[in-house]
Amino acid sequence: MIPAVSRPRLGAPLLSLALIALPAVTHAAAEAAPAALDRVEIVARPMAVLPYRRAHEVMARVRAASADRVELDLRLLGRDGQPVPGMVVRLLGRDDEDFGVLTLAPDGRLDFPWNDAALAADADFVTDRPKNSLSVRMTISARLPTTGLRYRDLRDAILAAREVRGAVLPWWLRLVTPTINFIDLCYPAPGATVALRDSADEPLRRADRSNVDDLGRPLHCARFTDNEPGLDPSDRIEPAPGWQPRYAISLF
Numbered sequence: 001m002i003p004a005v006s007r008p009r010l011g012a013p014l015l016s017l018a019l020i021a022l023p024a025v026t027h028a029a030a031e032a033a034p035a036a037l038d039r040v041e042i043v044a045r046p047m048a049v050l051p052y053r054r055a056h057e058v059m060a061r062v063r064a065a066s067a068d069r070v071e072l073d074l075r076l077l078g079r080d081g082q083p084v085p086g087m088v089v090r091l092l093g094r095d096d097e098d099f100g101v102l103t104l105a106p107d108g109r110l111d112f113p114w115n116d117a118a119l120a121a122d123a124d125f126v127t128d129r130p131k132n133s134l135s136v137r138m139t140i141s142a143r144l145p146t147t148g149l150r151y152r153d154l155r156d157a158i159l160a161a162r163e164v165r166g167a168v169l170p171w172w173l174r175l176v177t178p179t180i181n182f183i184d185l186c187y188p189a190p191g192a193t194v195a196l197r198d199s200a201d202e203p204l205r206r207a208d209r210s211n212v213d214d215l216g217r218p219l220h221c222a223r224f225t226d227n228e229p230g231l232d233p234s235d236r237i238e239p240a241p242g243w244q245p246r247y248a249i250s251l252f
Contacts, residue, residue: 065167093121152233184221
């Protein structure tokens with residue numbers, strides 16, 4: 001059971017770590033021997049790094065705008081942009097309701113919990129690490145079928161990402177954020193190819209474009225746009241094993 005102590009809220013100044021109430025002392029009693037004080041033990045609460053409501057709202061808008069073709073990846077990383085080994089992440093309500101320990105992938109990606117009770121409790125994501133040692137990163141990724149991939153799936157993922165850009169980013173940020181015009185099918189090692197089974201003109205597309213994963217590691221990618229003159233929507237796309245989809249830019 002986590003002690004019921006107040007915690008700093010994101011965006012609000014921390015006025016005090018602890019307040020200890022002392023008995024009122026009148027002028028007449030000032031010369032008397034000081035009263036003995038009971039020992040007070042202060043137990044620190046885990047540090048809030050992100051309000052659950054804020055993340056929930058963005059996640060829901062991404063789902064709605066993309067018809068569930070795009071997902072938002074939320075990562076909790078160190079200040080250097082790398083995962084923090086052994087970090088514990090919990091979801092705690094404003095009155096210390098404990099919604100449990102959350103799953104954190106090795107790359108820092110959080111398994112986002114859809115929890116109405118946590119939303120009503122004005123919960124926060126909290127960790128066992130100092131807040132100023134962490135960073136929060138949000139990126140989007142395409143939800144593509146792992147088998148039976150068609151060109152229409154790639155095209156629709158690009159169009160859905162554009163809808164997300166318009167629904168989530170404020171107008172002033174859209175002015176400086178490029179429009180997404182392509183999607184990459186990527187591999188960690190060079191030399192891979194993607195088979196275009198129904199294309200007579202281009203049976204293979206080489207993964208010769210550069211991209212990076214969410215931790216900055218290089219990827220080798222085959223690139224597709226939303227307007228491929230040589231491909232029909234129903235054309236089969238067969239990537240070699242080990243691929244991952246990547247948009248060219250991060251929206252957040």
